[in-house]
Amino acid sequence: MPHVFEPAASGRSKCRGCGRALQKGEIRFGERLANPFAEGEMTLWFHPMCAAYKRPESMLEALASVADAPDRGALERTANASKSHARLSRIDGAERAKGNAACRSCREPIPRGEWRIRLVFYEEGQFNPSGFIHFGCRKEYFETEDILEQLLHFSHALDDAARAELAAALT
Numbered sequence: 001m002p003h004v005f006e007p008a009a010s011g012r013s014k015c016r017g018c019g020r021a022l023q024k025g026e027i028r029f030g031e032r033l034a035n036p037f038a039e040g041e042m043t044l045w046f047h048p049m050c051a052a053y054k055r056p057e058s059m060l061e062a063l064a065s066v067a068d069a070p071d072r073g074a075l076e077r078t079a080n081a082s083k084s085h086a087r088l089s090r091i092d093g094a095e096r097a098k099g100n101a102a103c104r105s106c107r108e109p110i111p112r113g114e115w116r117i118r119l120v121f122y123e124e125g126q127f128n129p130s131g132f133i134h135f136g137c138r139k140e141y142f143e144t145e146d147i148l149e150q151l152l153h154f155s156h157a158l159d160d161a162a163r164a165e166l167a168a169a170l171t
Contacts, residue, residue, distance in 0.1 A: 002032065002062070002065055003029065003030060003031050003032055003058055003059075003061060003062035003065075004029070004030040004032070004043075004062070004066075005027055005028070005029055005030075005048065005062065005066060005068075005069055005070065006027070006028065006030065007024075007025050007026065007027055007028070008022040008023060008024055008025060008026050008027075008028050008045075009024070010024050011023050011024040013028070013045045014045070015028075015045060015046050015047045015050050016044045016045060016046055016050075016054075016125075016126065016127065017046050017047065017050030017051060017053065017054045017055075017127070017154075018047065018050050018153075018154055018156065020047075020156065022045055022047065026047075027048060027070045028045050028046065028047065028048070029045070029046045029047070029048045029051040029059065029062065030043040030044070030045055030046075031043065031044045031046065031051065031055055031058045033125065036124060036125070042125065044125055048069075048070060048071070048075055049071075049074070049075065049078065049153065050153070050154075052074075052075045052078035052079040052082065053078060053079075053082050053088070053089065053091070053150050053153065053154075054082075054089050054122070054127065055089070055122070056078075056079035056080070056082040056083040056089060057079075057083060059075060059079040060076070060079050060080070060083065063075060063076055063079070081146070082150075085142055085143050085144050087141060087142050087143070088142055088144070088147065088150065089122070090119045090120055090121065090130065091117060091118075091119065091142075091147060091150050091151060091154060092118040092119060092120040092127065092129075092154050093117075093118050093151060093154035093155035093156075093157075094115055094116065094117050094118065094135075094151045094155050094158075094166055095115075095116060095118060095155070095157075095158075096113055096114065096115060096116070097110045097111060097112050097113060097114050097115075097116045097132070098112065099112065100112075101116070101131065101132045102131075102132075103116075103131075103132060103133055103134045103137055104119060104130070104131040104132065104133055104141070105133055105134065105137035105140055105141040106134065106137050108134070110132055110134055114134075114135070115135050115166060115169050116132040116133065116134065116135070117132060117133040117134075117135065117138060117147075117151065118132060118154075119131050119132060119133060135169055135170070138170075145170075147170070148166075148167060148170050151166065151170075152166070152167070
């Protein structure tokens, strides 16, 4: 079951990593897995960079077996970084706290209006919400400070001003 890179046949499929549409003709990454519900296999579609962030092992397997991968260098660097810090693949973006969620690292409440990092866990072919982390707990939880690119990648709902504010909050 080799993983694949191929152009999207239509604009109907969505990326499993970010939830945005894969445009017709856009290169997508297909992670092939055994189908847990029937015989055969299933393919989970991702934007290549989303797969490098959230499914690094599969991306590295695919890059090792494919000669003409798009933007190979960036995908390898991202997948290797995500693989070296196991919790990095849980990042699903950043947002302002809306309620009384507790941080998964320190267990303290995250006050309304403060920046928080959304987390997801990968289970049975999908990413399920799994809580939040304080910005101040990021180094302890992820074991690295280098998370800005990944946060911005998965925070597509933020406008330019909020992105700049997010970047400033990380420094």
